Amino acid sequence: MFLYFLQPNLSVIGRRGRLNVMADKRLLLERCDTTETERLVVHLAKGPKGRLLPCSCLLRRKSLLGLIGTLIFCYFLIGRAEWARVLDLDGLHSDNYYTVHHSSDVPGMDGFLVYSNSCKIKEVDPYKPEVMRHFKRVKYVPCKKQPPLTYVQFNELSQSYFLSMNGSAFPHYKVGSSIHCCYMEVHRRNETEVAYSKCHRFTHQAVLPNTVEGIIVKCTSNNEQIYINGHATIPVKRDVQQRLRVSVDRKEKQRPPSVLMLGIDSISRANLIRAMPKTAQYLYDNEWFELAGYNKVDDNTFPNIMALATGYDLTSANRECSPYVVGGLEKCKFIWNLYGEHGYVTAYGEDAIQINTFNYLKEGFVKPPVDYYLRPYLSAAEDKLQRTIVMGLPHCLGYETAAEHVYDYAMEFTRRFRNDTYFGFFWTNTHSHSDISQTSSMDAYMVRYLERLVRQGTMDNSVVVFFSDHGLRFGPTRNTWSGHLEERLPAMFIWLPTHLRQAHPKIVEALHLNRNRLTTPYDLHMTLKHILALSGRTDGLESLGSAPSCPQCQSLLRPVPEQRACADVGIEDHWCTCWSYDKISTGSKQTKQLALHVVSHINEFVHGFRNGSVAKLCMPLTLSFVKSAYQAHRNALDPENMRTVRLTLVTLPSNALFEATVRHNQTDDSMTVTGSVSRLNMYIGESDCVLDSAAKKYCCCRKNKTKKG
Template structure:
């Protein structure tokens, strides 16, 4: 296709497979090939050619989605970044590398400005934040006043600092909160020789970010993540509905259902401590570990769950973050549904700064593992990440400046795409929800020492992969540099055919091979049905939901659901079938149906097996997706799974 024009901004010329090249480092590159006709008087921008598929095999075809298609452009406008405060810090904990201790520095000039006088005295104190083991929360200890240059005691992990007028503690100059990464020397015997070296692993997570949406809303960050050493897993497909099952698969190799059956009931106190999370294996291999997540009320292992009794990792940000949420002012921007600022800073910065400090403290001298996860700016609105493009890019650039990429494998990831909102109404909505962003960086020394693993990861970029493969990759990393006769770590329990991304995956892999349930599989197309007969399916699915609530003894408090209307019903078309052939009725087939219920207009999306003769619907209710928020509908139940399907009688609005 030849295009002529002035300042063209077309996003889609035609859909052909991208041309592939390999750079000097052996990294796979893709060149967007487009043809334009230029004249001396016309300014023409480069026209992009988009691929047809992320994955293209006889068993799996995951379509590529143009992030700037006409449906998206009709509703999407990038948002602008907002700062929380123009005020600099009055008190800052500074790590003294000679002493290997934190020293509190007071900005005396700022204090004079805030008091509007150099003659008025002021005092500063801190509250030490300690972990409340019984509730996976925090306690704060009594005030401890300090002066300039105070050396923070080594046992202190978190502080809320306050400065106030000398004779009036209600006249506050500034509140602030800090997590501090107190230094612990490495154990003897740590080797940095390539053959014996264990790579550090840094997991940088953003909730609800699809690989489509990162291209749309964070183009600068996306461009950075496609640089040398980075590998985008374009065939990465989620295995569960929300954060918990997807992170459980990555971090434990289990689905929540299997973990509950084989290990313990994670709804009970102490169970999460017994589940074999990856950080336990990391600790056993001399890794130092850290974990942090913002929005403590919806944290992955605490929302509708008891959390951990024992502190799960060596450094754990939850107690401090809960304290910051309590003691510091919170603010939501005009478009925000979640807390945008805590105190002077962006909510997620408390977690990402915690991660940055942890990495900087140790990455040059020992293997470390860290998971740093943010929900606050991405969970509820797919557009919000556009506010944060420069902000997230800066963290990547800081990591690069600090030499982190020289040492570490970094995994930049999400759990799933957007699960609510207008974006799910697009033709691409099904893919948006099921294809999370996943980028893996390999440091230069790793690529040089393990060329076969690098080549496999490169090939696997456009092959079907899942959370279970990533779990096996983490186990594989732990085993590197170990003794040849050391025992192999157990691989993912719930996907026997899954293996490390450092081994080449079968190009003809199926969702079943990768441990991806049918409801979340993006490999095989579905065709929309136009006849009325398919309307028989949705009411049967609603009956199953009502039966589910009844079996769980929730019918007294949860409304009986009835059909409002059907958005659409689709039938699965196997890849060997001709998608465009006339549809003939099948006795038994797999369908997807999206429908709205009464009361309260909740939307659901179900994948079912339907027998057209007996009219029997076979569906696992707990795989049915809720595609509208349940926050206001399910206040009468505490179980997270039940919340998806319960419209509390006390919350009925229509």
């Protein structure tokens, strides 16, 4: 008879297989044959990837000393942090860990997401202690305790929206002898301004004109405002209806698939599993296709979204359709424009208007880029509704979070056009942008949301992409080894409707195969074109062209070559996750030379930026010290004379923390900084003299020095 110390989700493994031992946080007695237990291991299901960790937790019967000794032995053998998961040491509370059952690594290559002669991407442990010490699950808290007084609903008969009072909500408000309600129409003036109509009075119900895409509602009683809320709508538009009618007149044998893009900013694949385990498990359990080797191609949101939306890298995008010039963005054909030209209705929604992808330190769009554009309504909501701020971004806007306004809009858009063809792109920043923990508050909500889409019938004829742009780019977790990898490996899942799976088994086979291949946003761009080609409304995928900045990139609905290197698919070394690294000396002469080259590179970039106009505003940087240095393991197909070194270094005068990747040619001793240099610590208030995001992260304004002096 043996005594086992077991935690929930622990099981005991022997040479003859698994012994089914019930685990319930208590000491259990289990009889078993000694030959069965010669090599027992404890399976910590909440450990990294559910790996088997050796721990000879065998105790002789009635042996208290054996119990104590074994616990101590296991503690040191599996590690303090792992043991903390069991005993809740060091603040690593067990409710922070949720097991996600999945198999994302390469078959036969445990611990790798991609494994080939040209690329080896290690899987990131979501629960690594260096990250978990900064993570704490956040509870979802409703923005208001009482239900809203009003709601809007589309009437199919009249083809209009009705604004109605919610009679059951009245008991929750201080309503006097009378109540007076009115609504203001929200109209877009430009990207930064909206206009409001006069406040139209209504009693129980009002029909909204089809020229209105958003309203703000107010109610007063006894001369006191007791209610304010907002509603976004998807009204009937003649030009959209005409486009859809033309498509119907084609008498297509089968309705082409629609596309729904659901994006979450700054959430890595690992943080999806860590912070949104219920959502991750839902995706795995319901046969979504994961792209586990999906690697970002540049630093922040804009270039990664431009890669998938236009096929351009940052340099090409700035040249072809500069976002810094009024009307510049209109010069590029976005993927939603392409869908619109082929009979699809289009929509775009994004929360946190100040940091919107196409507006932060940019000019945005002169005209709405899509048929249904949420930005004007959210501008009004942030302006008029009761607002709370979390991590520097809007959280609650009236009765819902800013993100929920976007999700509601996406739900209504897909509901309104469920019998037509649409392309919807919906992006949220507010619950994920600034912290690894905050997005955990939306986990259960997101599962319910995806289930609602299923019940609504959205998934029956829509290809759905659930994705991100990159992992967290700032803060204490980013400074860790895990954070370095997480930042470069965003979440990526694709849903295919059943009828598409049945009609195209080779696509299903390709998506299964591509799970463990190196993939990029350029591939996603080509995938979206491939889906459009499946509509039968084009002359085939080839007629839609390649991704301009990555002509060798391809649709993910076809098998991706196994021997893919980052250089083959438009990924600079700095963003590439295909190498493992060994630590090297930070004090060596060679390392210092590489670091000085990085600082010189930054200074030259700032000096030449915008014809030198920025250089006079910013102080030159000097090297303070090298914080860490790592050298990459060469893959089999890498050139032998090339070293790839990753450095983190601190510069003066502002103690800026940078991360850079340098290629050192050992034949001619030349050094090349690849990709842009990452800024790892915050620079709020330090570079206010520069408005361009490309140079802002490198600048320490001269006026700051004057103020300090």
